[in-house]
Amino acid sequence: xxxxxxxxxxxxxxxxxxxxxxxxxxxxxxxxxxxxxxxxxxxxxxxxxxxxxxxxxxxxxxxxxxxxxxxxxxxxxxxxxxxxxxxxxxxxxxxxxxxxxxxxxxxxxxxxxxxxx
Amino acid sequence: xxxxxxxxxxxxxxxxxxxxxxxxxxxxxxxxxxxxxxxxxxxxxxxxxxxxxxxxxxxxxxxxxxxxxxxxxxxxxxxxxxxxxxxxxxxxxxxxxxxxxxxxxxxxxxxxxxxxx
Numbered sequence: 001x002x003x004x005x006x007x008x009x010x011x012x013x014x015x016x017x018x019x020x021x022x023x024x025x026x027x028x029x030x031x032x033x034x035x036x037x038x039x040x041x042x043x044x045x046x047x048x049x050x051x052x053x054x055x056x057x058x059x060x061x062x063x064x065x066x067x068x069x070x071x072x073x074x075x076x077x078x079x080x081x082x083x084x085x086x087x088x089x090x091x092x093x094x095x096x097x098x099x100x101x102x103x104x105x106x107x108x109x110x111x112x113x114x115x116x117x
Numbered sequence: 118x119x120x121x122x123x124x125x126x127x128x129x130x131x132x133x134x135x136x137x138x139x140x141x142x143x144x145x146x147x148x149x150x151x152x153x154x155x156x157x158x159x160x161x162x163x164x165x166x167x168x169x170x171x172x173x174x175x176x177x178x179x180x181x182x183x184x185x186x187x188x189x190x191x192x193x194x195x196x197x198x199x200x201x202x203x204x205x206x207x208x209x210x211x212x213x214x215x216x217x218x219x220x221x222x223x224x225x226x227x228x229x230x231x232x233x234x
Contacts, residue, residue, distance in 0.1 A: 004159075036225075043121075043208060043225040044160070090159050104150070104173065105223070107159030 002027045002093050006108035014116050019063075019078040021111045023091030026072065031093045033074040034105065035065055038088045047089075050074060061085070086115045121226035123209050129232045130199055137195045138229045142211030149192050150223065151184055152208040153177070160208055166192060167214075199233045206230050 007022040025031060032051045036044040048059025055067040065076045074091060089112075092105040122141040130136050142149050148167055152160035163182070164174045168189035181199075186192040196203055207230075210223035 009157075041230075043123075043227040044210075044223075045225070046223065092159075104162050104165060105152075105160070107161075109157070109159050 002031065002106045004091050004093050004106055004108035006089075006091050006111050008111055009109065010112045010114070012114040012116060013081045015083055016080050019076070019081045019085065019113065021076040021089050021091075021113065023065075023074045023076065023108060024072050025074060025091070025093045027093055033065075033067060034092045034094075035059065035063070035074075035076050036090045036092060037061075038090065038110075040087075044090065047076070081113075081115045083115050083117065086113055088112050121209055121211050121224050123207075123226035123229050125229060126227065127230045127232075129234060132201060132233055133198055135195065135197045136199055136231065137193055138207055138209075138231075140192045140194070140209030140211075140226060142191070142209070143224055144190075145213060146211035146224070147189070147214050148212045149186055150210045150212075151192070151194050152210065154206040154208055154228070155204075163194075163207075196231075199231075201233045204231055204233045 003026045005024045013019055034049045035047040037047050038044050047063050048057045048065055050057050050067045058064045063078045065074050067074050088110045090110045091108040094105050124139045128136055150165050151163040153163055154160045162175050163178050164184045165172055166186040169186050181197045184194045206228045208228045210225045212223045
């Protein structure tokens, strides 16, 4: 069984400040992990993914995330927030190579990021 | 190919009516997923196709819901006798079989927002 916990449903930062969005997972098999971003009234866009290669993953728009197996975490960071980063962010987990063909995603509840001028 | 296309974008229907949504995936993608997202929640898995075969169906999907993917191309999701609790964003996503950069990541459509009044 798999699950995802996103700590903090709302995060507010100032423009130019560090962004840190937290995600912890539970998985009975080595996982694949993902961060998606959703802008209002739009679908979900993949920011980055961990699929058992490098533990530090770089994504689009300056975001990166580090897979820490010992902490079962996959926190999302960005050194300097921009106003355009304001959106809903979702962490998701799926079974990895051992999970067979199904790549069903299990999602966290999301973190709403506000960026203040 | 411009991505995953979903139609209609918005649907308002009266309780008890039937509705059908369409998803056109990226043409070379073998896998197609349907998810449902309600306000303030992460997406919930509904069902999954590999080519034309429906391989998994969530217990969330009552027998009022049916999905098809004839010929392994576009997919339809039908809801019969709609209820107010069916109001949500219905998201479609597609992905290739695991290979190269396709490993583990989806491309989502913009969703169909259903409002049952």
